[in-house]
Amino acid sequence: MSFPLHRPRRLRQSAAMRRLVAETRIHPNQLILPAFIKEGVSEPVAIESMPGVVQHTADTLKRAAAEAAELGVGGIMLFGVPAQRDATGSCSLDPEGVLNGAVRDVKGEVGDALVVMSDLCLDEFTDHGHCGVLREDGAVDNDATLEIYAQMGVAQAEAGADVLGPSGMMDGQVRVIREALDDAGHQDTAILAYAAKYSSAFYGPFRDAVDSALQGDRKTYQMDPANRTEAIHEVMLDLEEGADMVMVKPAMSYLDVLREVADLADVPVSAYQISGEYAMIEAAAAHGWIDRKASIVESVLSIRRAGADTVLTYWAAELARWIKEDSL
Numbered sequence: 001m002s003f004p005l006h007r008p009r010r011l012r013q014s015a016a017m018r019r020l021v022a023e024t025r026i027h028p029n030q031l032i033l034p035a036f037i038k039e040g041v042s043e044p045v046a047i048e049s050m051p052g053v054v055q056h057t058a059d060t061l062k063r064a065a066a067e068a069a070e071l072g073v074g075g076i077m078l079f080g081v082p083a084q085r086d087a088t089g090s091c092s093l094d095p096e097g098v099l100n101g102a103v104r105d106v107k108g109e110v111g112d113a114l115v116v117m118s119d120l121c122l123d124e125f126t127d128h129g130h131c132g133v134l135r136e137d138g139a140v141d142n143d144a145t146l147e148i149y150a151q152m153g154v155a156q157a158e159a160g161a162d163v164l165g166p167s168g169m170m171d172g173q174v175r176v177i178r179e180a181l182d183d184a185g186h187q188d189t190a191i192l193a194y195a196a197k198y199s200s201a202f203y204g205p206f207r208d209a210v211d212s213a214l215q216g217d218r219k220t221y222q223m224d225p226a227n228r229t230e231a232i233h234e235v236m237l238d239l240e241e242g243a244d245m246v247m248v249k250p251a252m253s254y255l256d257v258l259r260e261v262a263d264l265a266d267v268p269v270s271a272y273q274i275s276g277e278y279a280m281i282e283a284a285a286a287h288g289w290i291d292r293k294a295s296i297v298e299s300v301l302s303i304r305r306a307g308a309d310t311v312l313t314y315w316a317a318e319l320a321r322w323i324k325e326d327s328l
Helices: 004-010 015-021 058-070 098-110 142-159 173-183 201-209 229-241 252-264 275-286 292-305 316-324
Strands: 031-038 054-056 075-081 115-120 163-166 190-197 245-249 269-272 310-312
Touching (some): 031 054, 031 058, 058 098, 058 316, 173 190, 190 252, 229 245, 229 252, 245 252
Parallel strands (some): 031 075, 115 163, 163 190, 245 269
8 A cells, every 4th residue: 555655755766757856956047157357467376265266367267258158157247356456446446447347358258148247346456355445443434335336336337247246235235326327327237236145254265266355354244144034124125225136145054044035035036155165065075075066066956945046156167067968
């Protein structure tokens, strides 16, 4: 006699059956590749804490973008590493600066075959490493920072960015950027708001990737890892201000938050599988403690299962290649 409680096991008996009934899938166009470009280098610079990830030259970045487009990856998020920094991050506004130039180059390389996104934040451009300009007492000046964000948004849109990613967690940043874009005639440029961005211990390798000058922390403007309801409040504010998409960052330790955001948001939801998540899997795999490929796939599946429509992951191109080769 067959009992209903045994039914699920009948659907697990072969790889073909498991594929047939899988509830969650990864498609290349759901993946976004974060990429770094460093000013003044002639060869890619390896990032020691992120094996396999580099700070690109202009040429290698274009090749990486073209490869991602060929593999069907959905988008690329660009981060600039300038040669010069100052207190106000003035290089972020230079039309020929490292990030704006990279946006222009990548857009020229891939056209509409890949959604070109640009990080909109000052942390890579300031000599103190904070996401905004500082007051005399050392605290971030929210409103003064917003004035620069508005200019950055217009500069990145004029360079050709399809999507801007304000990641500084300044109050009112989405509204100010949206108004500046509309006033400048860039009504079609979308905003992916880093709406629930936590002050995480897992950002360390990213700071290596952008040669961060930060001393101290960003706990006064990034979210406290203890808080869940606050994340929903932050997301709702960004939606009210005009965000076209919202993000939860990091992904791994905040899948509960991601699920709640996905349930309430009426726009696409992203999650960022950050540098520390990447580094942990790569390090454990390098020691033979875990199966690398299986762990990568499972980690990204968990983010999709929790509700992310798109996932920013440093494995985007590799995952897309596995999918294309039908080896998942």
